[in-house]
Amino acid sequence: MAPVTDAALVLVGQGRYADPWHDVAATSHALAALLADVGLPVDVRGTRPDALGGLDAPGLLVVVAGDGRRDAEFDGDDDAWRGFHDRRADWVAEGVPVLAVHQSAMAFRDDPRWAREVGGRWVEDRSWHPPLGPAVLRVAGDPHPVTAGLGPLAVVDERYADLEVDPGVRPLVLADVTADEASDRPVSAGAHPVVWVAPGPGRVLYDALGHDVRSFESPDHRALLTAAIGWLLAL
Template sequence: GIALTYTENLSDLNRSVLDRYDGIMLYGNWHQNDPMDPAQEKALVSYVEDGGAFLPIHCASACFGGSEAFVKLVGGRFKSHEAGVFTTTIVAPQHPVMRGYSGFETWDETYVHDRLTDDRTILQLREKEPWTWVREQGKGKVFYTAYGHDMRCWDQPAFHELLRRAILWSVGGEVRAKVAAMKLPTLEQENMILPGYRERKTITEGQKPLSPAESLKLAQVPNGYDISLFASEPDIVNPIYITWDHRGRAYVVETVDYPNNLQAGNLGHDRIHICEDTNGDGKADKFTLFADKLSIPTSAVFANGGLICTNGSDMIFLKDTDGDDKADVRQVLFTGFNMGDTHAGVSNLRYGHDNWIYATIGYSGFKGTVGGKEHQFSTGVFRFKPDGSELEFLQNTTNNTWGLGTTSD
């Protein structure tokens, strides 16, 4: 599909970076009345004239007012605005961007422009004000729209569709053909029953699941990277964490109980599979059940010849001692994790440079005895020895932690 890479670094406006992309979308407020850096200006203009696409959106027309080359590239410049609710008029219904498009009503800033070029094709007007236009410069295509101040506009599917059309037109026929050849899936809705936390009411409709192959087409990866399918349903279900052993095998933590089906006694329906590629084709073809009857495991880390894993209120140690790749040791290292809110428990197990295991905890917190010492804490980073003999709380964080990384210093 359309893969996006986000940056706020203007130094990325150089040909070594720009040439890695089919198009550049600019949305930001930079140096409203100042000139653009000469080297960055030259790089952007030459990129477009050599065939690159350029899509300045909304406030991009207010940038670099001291740069005639930039204003010309956009096709005009922001002058002033008020605000209101309006619907624009499509004045070029046969243009590829507008063909079959009906527009939408939205609140937005009512931009007025000046320093307009004469080589623009106007696509939409707000009253008599040019609102959306296209132009060509050298071999490249430029699309501009004044839409887009905040989420009252950005949340609208019709605005997404306008941008999608603009991107596909501006990148040119060769790139469009590649996108068409992917045969992207159509996203459909279906009836379902899910807990709704945001509005505190049951969700009754959601996206119909895609097959792994179709879902892969919509995955986003950094520019220059590729993505391929290693394992999927029915071999693994609801993966929540992955860690790799010294043989390159993936230990995949799967949970069907998270977040709403916490089972009593830390004995649940969750499991860990070893996923192995035995023929070197980059896909798992051997699946071994390493451990099961787990309760909402959220993270795992290798230590002492086995696997330390979270399991409900416990931190446990799993180990295979007879070589069949199935854990026959299941030892509780310590206990005390509160499971009152399963979203806010322990996670992010990491083997530290100091041979301690580091982890994070959310607001559900911990209260228990480790190594003969009482501990009580929540919302922070802690560490413990791999044998569970000692634990230290290190520092608080602001909320439930999404990730944890360490360096040698």
């Protein structure tokens, strides 16, 4: 197993893993501040083919990336990114804990291992969300250390729905979508998992919340993330 540092590595989407809908500079800054608040050193890096070269495995891998500009002349073709993905996948296989946030369900489409690692993905022409706005989310019924003691979560955010979710994940937080919200789409109303624990091999948590900084200003979301970080690091 590769040497492990105590630091959290925050991978921020740029180039092929950026998108026009999310201010990743602001949201990654908010996450880095929260990680520092719980006492973790933080290393923030943009996604580049050589971003992971020479790094020891982090104590926690945090991904804030999406699906953006695919341009081989700009930041390389799929072959140029293979080393990046192989190193990331090796870390996950070795048990490095992972926190993947919001649009990260759309990230790394050129490496199918990522969707398996995080337990799901956004599917074009199927996945969607009601308009951004205030929402109250439900904690799933089965007790888990991340949600122990948490009640409903009040946030200003997007409620991702109809993601492709691995049947082996453990849902922690559910978003309710009404028939009226889904009326113009061939999608399902009802409860959709928006925070879950992936099957593994290590500790991996996907949090579909975090569209913009308002989500990270929510005391309920901050409490959830603080508990998630503690669980991921087995604190």
